[in-house]
Amino acid sequence: MIEFAGRTAFVTGGANGVGIGIVRNLLNAGAKVAIADIRQDSIDAALATLDNREVMGVQLNVMDREGFRAAADKVEAEFGPVSLLFNNAGINLFQTIEDSSFDDWDWVLGVNLQGVINGIGTFAPRMKARALSGEVKGGHITNTASMASFIAGGAPGIYNTAKFAVRGLSYSLRHSMYQYGIGVSVVHPGLVKSYIYASDDVRPDALKGAMKTVDAAAVERLAGIHEFGMEPDVIGARILEGVQENRANIFTHPDHKEELRELFDEILEDYREYPQDAGYEQRVAFEKIRRDNFAETRRKANEVG
Numbered sequence: 273m274i275e276f277a278g279r280t281a282f283v284t285g286g287a288n289g290v291g292i293g294i295v296r297n298l299l300n301a302g303a304k305v306a307i308a309d310i311r312q313d314s315i316d317a318a319l320a321t322l323d324n325r326e327v328m329g330v331q332l333n334v335m336d337r338e339g340f341r342a343a344a345d346k347v348e349a350e351f352g353p354v355s356l357l358f359n360n361a362g363i364n365l366f367q368t369i370e371d372s373s374f375d376d377w378d379w380v381l382g383v384n385l386q387g388v389i390n391g392i393g394t395f396a397p398r399m400k401a402r403a404l405s406g407e408v409k410g411g412h413i414t415n416t417a418s419m420a421s422f423i424a425g426g427a428p429g430i431y432n433t434a435k436f437a438v439r440g441l442s443y444s445l446r447h448s449m450y451q452y453g454i455g456v457s458v459v460h461p462g463l464v465k466s467y468i469y470a471s472d473d474v475r476p477d478a479l480k481g482a483m484k485t486v487d488a489a490a491v492e493r494l495a496g497i498h499e500f501g502m503e504p505d506v507i508g509a510r511i512l513e514g515v516q517e518n519r520a521n522i523f524t525h526p527d528h529k530e531e532l533r534e535l536f537d538e539i540l541e542d543y544r545e546y547p548q549d550a551g552y553e554q555r556v557a558f559e560k561i562r563r564d565n566f567a568e569t570r571r572k573a574n575e576v577g
Contacts, residue, residue: 277302285361289466293504334387355411369429373482384434462525
């Protein structure tokens with residue numbers, strides 16, 4: 273079981289929502305924490321509430337790879353090697369795919385998927401090298417997806433696309449990083465008390481060319497709905513518990529379990545019984561080898577910590 277005390281954590285989107293809940297729980301567990309967020313005013317407000325503990329803020333647009341490297345260097349120079357990475361930053365557009373522009377795609381995928389990729393590309397090689405050299409033992413990478421990584425309605429289409437991808441990325445990374453004693457988890461929150469409904473406030477000017485006019489009434493309705501979301505500190509505590517247990521999937525909300533069961537049953541019902549085609553026996557023999565190897569990989573990944 274991984275211990276947080278004394279480790280350095282880097283949390284993107286750390287000044288609000290799920291991020292600040294993760295930050296507060298990490299600090300309570302004795303970690304040194306870097307809050308990375310695109311909003312400097314939000315970073316300042318968050319730091320003002322944290323009693324000057326071992327916490328620092330770095331302004332970061334997660335779409336900026338060079339900015340990610342510079343932020344990593346700055347944090348590690350002050351707090352030491354990062355061994356706990358939380359790729360948590362996210363935004364949303366509550367609209368369908370057919371009503372979305374290429375600017376919409378570039379923005380939502382840029383933050384929700386490319387931001388995770390940039391975090392992993394920045395820190396995973398460092399974590400691997402330090403584990404191999406013995407400089408730092410173990411570590412954990414936690415990627416925030418969403419229940420939208422399983423449940424895809426008509427909207428939000430691009431958000432669903434990104435979160436499905438984060439889930440697949442996290443599974444694949446988990447099945448390689450275990451070799452270095454580093455765990456990987458993907459988080460699937462439900463409704464959160466956050467400001468994600470106001471994502472347009474931080475949309476880059478360069479990606480506003482084909483955006484729709486913001487529907488103020490819709491934003492107000494979403495704000496009212498999010499008031500009933502789960503408190504960030506509760507979510508943060510459940511995420512850290514999942515990290516300590518090295519769960520592949522961390523479900524913070526109990527709200528969707530039966531719905532997922534129904535969806536998985538529907539997926540299995542789409543299978544059909546077909547007559548054996550030419551090459552079936554050889555193909556199945558190969559798949560058995562792959563399946564056995566994959567089962568062994570999952571077993572080893574589950575033992576990290």
